[in-house]
Amino acid sequence: MATGSNEPKSRYLQYLELLTGSLDDKKRWRRYKARVKQLPDNYRIAVEALERYLMQFGPADGAGAMAMFHDLADLFEQSAADGTPIRDIFGDDPVEFVETFMANYPLGQYRARERHRFTTAIECAAGENPGREDRTT
Template sequence: MTAESNESKSRYLQYLELVLGPLEDKKRWRQYKARVKGLPENYRIAVEALERYLMHFGPADGAGAMAMYEDLADLFEQSAADGIPIRAVFGDDPIEFVETFMANYPLGQYRRRERDRFTSAVERAAGEDRTK
């Protein structure tokens, strides 16, 4: 390969990552999904339901979100291996469990920006504009 073809390949990968996101995150996501697929059925169902909730309400950033999903897989793999019942993992309130779980991870940039925008709008509407 020539130096020019290496440079072209590098630019091509940069373009792909710009459009699709970091390729390493895609690889990590596929590995996570394979781990979930390997769980016993009841644990897999629980993880997939939790994953859906996290997709809507969890951190949105790639690296932070990936760490969260990998930790989720760790938790359920270990729980399945130890024979811990699903209800014992979640407790009486699954929403409380997931909210506590999410609190351990950074808020995604999009959600942080929207929360800040919302808070500022309420402050302005209440006559408490603090940007002055």
């Protein structure tokens, strides 16, 4: 069922990925979770808390999200190896840390589209963009 990197995907795999999402992303997610599981308890707890936050408010989806989570694992693996205290990673305001962290990643397609739709609707309501209706889909 696996295909080489240069092999075209079978119709079955294309259909399956259409329904379930990228199989490569699922494999990358499992590898990320395995890395997190290997962290010392306090680092793992912090990463899992960040993960929950990022799942709700994170800016990325698909490959962008995987890059973000991969970088998160890198950060905490290195911090654990260096013995960096959790509070030194986050500083006094964990929300400021996570917001700054998220700012380094592109918006997911859905969120970017909704942000655009929202700002366009407000512009129209404020009379700043007359005659333009929100037709973004």
